[in-house]
Amino acid sequence: MSKERIDLMFQTLKEKNEKAFVAYIMAGDGGLLTLRDNIQFLQESGVSLVELGIPFSDPVADGPTIQEAGLRALREGTTLKKVLNEIASFRESIEIPIVIMTYMNPVYAYGVEQFANDCELAGIDGLIIPDVPMEEEAIIHPYLKEKQIALIRLVTLTSPLERIKAIAEGTEGFLYAVTVTGTTGERSQIHENLGGYLQKLKEISPAPVLAGFGISTHEQVKGIGGLCDGVIVGSKIVDSLHFGKHEEIIKLINPEKTLVQ
Numbered sequence: 117m118s119k120e121r122i123d124l125m126f127q128t129l130k131e132k133n134e135k136a137f138v139a140y141i142m143a144g145d146g147g148l149l150t151l152r153d154n155i156q157f158l159q160e161s162g163v164s165l166v167e168l169g170i171p172f173s174d175p176v177a178d179g180p181t182i183q184e185a186g187l188r189a190l191r192e193g194t195t196l197k198k199v200l201n202e203i204a205s206f207r208e209s210i211e212i213p214i215v216i217m218t219y220m221n222p223v224y225a226y227g228v229e230q231f232a233n234d235c236e237l238a239g240i241d242g243l244i245i246p247d248v249p250m251e252e253e254a255i256i257h258p259y260l261k262e263k264q265i266a267l268i269r270l271v272t273l274t275s276p277l278e279r280i281k282a283i284a285e286g287t288e289g290f291l292y293a294v295t296v297t298g299t300t301g302e303r304s305q306i307h308e309n310l311g312g313y314l315q316k317l318k319e320i321s322p323a324p325v326l327a328g329f330g331i332s333t334h335e336q337v338k339g340i341g342g343l344c345d346g347v348i349v350g351s352k353i354v355d356s357l358h359f360g361k362h363e364e365i366i367k368l369i370n371p372e373k374t375l376v377q
């Protein structure tokens with residue numbers, strides 16, 4: 117399946133005239149044995165794709181909530197190898213695409229080729245590696261391409277237009293539009309020119325554009341999602357799972373569902 121599973125997901129959403137909702141979670145937060153149930157819960161709540169973070173000791177782009185989740189996961193003894201083995205054991209029971217978000221260091225330690233092989237065995241559909249700029253993708257892209265695993269690129273508010281074009285041209289699966297300057301985490305205010313920025317990205321990018329960073333309410337999900345192809349929510353999901361507030365996640369995606377139940 118791989119990259120194709122992501123493309124199919126967007127195709128299905130388009131047919132239903134719906135936007136994508138991507139949930140980021142930290143692998144191993146709460147123990148790896150909770151991973152399958154958490155992903156199953158997210159799928160049932162209407163999540164279109166799961167972005168699964170790999171805990172790492174030096175997470176430069178992560179804000180406090182994700183950093184703390186990473187520390188909890190590391191204390192549980194979570195490793196990249198264990199995560200991939202765990203996913204392989206339940207992948208068939210989950211339908212939605214699973215994308216891994218990791219820094220490059222754990223992948224180097226694993227061995228790049230072995231990592232690509234094991235991602236394929238685990239049914240991983242795409243990768244986000246925030247500390248590998250497009251100029252350096254050759255260290256991993258050929259191995260992923262062979263396995264049809266998408267390498268999803270990020271653009272930021274501060275990228276110059278020419279660079280945004282080059283990034284968008286070569287992204288696979290979707291384009292991750294970072295909507296704040298800074299690290300991950302909840303923000304009450306959204307960037308003043310977000311509409312213009314996302315509109316520009318939509319014009320430029322051949323792939324769907326998803327907005328992430330600082331989205332934590334249903335109003336933001338609707339508002340920002342309406343400006344592009346969907347949203348990515350991390351910190352709010354991570355905290356809700358950690359504190360057992362699953363209801364909050366349902367509310368974020370579909371508040372009516374909470375009322376009916």
Ligand SMILES: O=P(O)(O)OC[C@@H](O)[C@@H](O)c1c[nH]c2ccccc12
Nearest residue numbers: 140177246300301329330349350351
């Ligand atoms: O937590 P937020 O603000 O909702 O943002 C999503 C983000 O957490 C997730 O996509 C992510 C976690 N760590 C990252 C590092 C780089 C890029 C993206 C990420």
